[in-house]
Amino acid sequence: MNINGRHYRTIWEMRERQVAIIDQTRLPHEFEIIRLQTMADAANAIRTMQVRGAPCIGATAAYGVALAMAANPGDVALDHALKSLGATRPTAVNLHWALEEMKTAVSPLAPDARAEAAFKRAREICDEDVEICRSIGEHGLAIIEAIAAKKDGEAVQILTHCNAGWLATVDWGTALAPIYMAHDKGIAVHVWVDETRPRLQGAALTAFELGAHGVPHHVITDNAGGLLMREGRVDMAIVGTDRVASNGDVANKIGTYLKALAAHDNAVPFYVALPHTTIDWSLSKGEEIPIEERSEDEVLKVRGRTSLGTVQEVAIAAPESPAFNPGFDVTPARLVTGFITERGVTEASHEGLLRLYPERS
């Protein structure tokens, strides 16, 4: 999507087998492009969340393998790259999907053919992701249009959590793709943006994206969505996901479950937007999804802009108090109104998923 009128993807190739990303840890305060020169750079970018969002992580991991092959196309180096990149973020299933794709594309080849093939496959993974997100956007658009038809020109009120916009993918986004399409089509939409503590991806990234594209929105604390739903001020919720179990249980950013409960309690439709790569067919239910526990510093400290425009980290809690910081929670399928995928909309159940992906039955 656009920033200041210029189109960007979240990851792209530069000259001489180097890859560029937008450093998402600096948004919205600073806009900085980082050059990934080695596999270790790519792994570090994923680990430190310079890139985040399941599809964007997958694309970066794919390029990480390509960078490894450019440096050393041997079997040991390939194995090392797959292992190192695979260990960066335990909850993201796209990461492992992308690494498996890269392994399949690269490992049968003679070493001197591997680098070129790896870059080619990484490029394809990115282009495929853009097409998938565009399709998700079109299927979700139909849902927004149906709500808009009943609102007589009043804005469709949509709540989202974390960032499942174009910054979380290669372009378009998952949860935000339908919103961008509706807005571009002239349908009045307004987005309630959960700030999404601890890392504030909503306040920082989703608000940044929506603002840059001109979509009306308000940032709210993660605490506020329940009240808004009770007051009838939310027409639908759309979120992304990091991993979906084959029964339709949804792992997503911590706090998603609370919003799904509130949506259910107030009969607000709650949709989860995802590409097929986010479905983990090997898991029978959400309880099997590993939940990443992250640093307590993410809770105890907050980064922001001072009045002088510099970026500063401040400690918010009582000095001696420890924190606990689980990164994700699991929303049971019973609370999800439907999945929006690149193949269409379906109910959150094993049967629903198989209807769209019969090749998995």
Next chain:
Amino acid sequence: MNINGRHYRTIWEMRERQVAIIDQTRLPHEFEIIRLQTMADAANAIRTMQVRGAPCIGATAAYGVALAMAANPGDVALDHALKSLGATRPTAVNLHWALEEMKTAVSPLAPDARAEAAFKRAREICDEDVEICRSIGEHGLAIIEAIAAKKDGEAVQILTHCNAGWLATVDWGTALAPIYMAHDKGIAVHVWVDETRPRLQGAALTAFELGAHGVPHHVITDNAGGLLMREGRVDMAIVGTDRVASNGDVANKIGTYLKALAAHDNAVPFYVALPHTTIDWSLSKGEEIPIEERSEDEVLKVRGRTSLGTVQEVAIAAPESPAFNPGFDVTPARLVTGFITERGVTEASHEGLLRLYPERS
């Protein structure tokens, strides 16, 4: 309760008819005691939230009247004090109750008897509040003891939201009183402290209180409680309240409703601790409770300590994005396991409240 082994109340008398408070706007970053020398000092402390929490506000207002009488015990000065103090936080129920009590105690007396009587009544109001909170603590303690009996020495895991501790009252607190009593009695307890955005009363005040008194706890984001409950890591939740309607619906800090939903979904007991003064018998249901909308800056900016130890405010959201900031939400009575009051524990319903307060029927 204790700070570094020394006992404090939130407000106390010093020599020569002066009053001391802890400046709660500086916690947890700085611990500073402020001397209130005049009625205007007391009014300012309430207005600027150096003291907050309904019972603590009431006690400060009572001493404000006493300070006014010490300076000038005439009728005009008394009337001026009652009006000035009454205008500081117009929505605080206890403030008006305390001023009415002071007026009744002071106005019938000859001027030269008023100062002494006013200090005496202010002292009584504080002591009565401590006794009410102690009773709440004892009734809540029985609930914690019953859970502890099934845990075989493992810590009872208690989640709380916002600050309903001793800093919000004169001593003990409401929601935290049972926790302090359990801890002091040697029952193993551990508290999950919701940070409570936007003003972070959990991370700043509740964590400070618990840490200073030695109660084990972890700060968590407001998003994390649902996961913890799903994982069986919360034995009970206790929160305070700003106003309870006569049907048992509970207004409390924004986000309380989401935790009550999660507790209900996971069969975790969800208790609300309150003194009888918080029940608004004139309201038939929660929908009638007005929800205060506060400044968007509370969402868009966060205050904390820099690494140099100074206190700094930083902007967290995308620069052009607006915010929306409702201060409270309403938790329907059906999600509340019980009320813990100074008269005992009862179910969250009109019948339950009348059982404890039959004089209201």
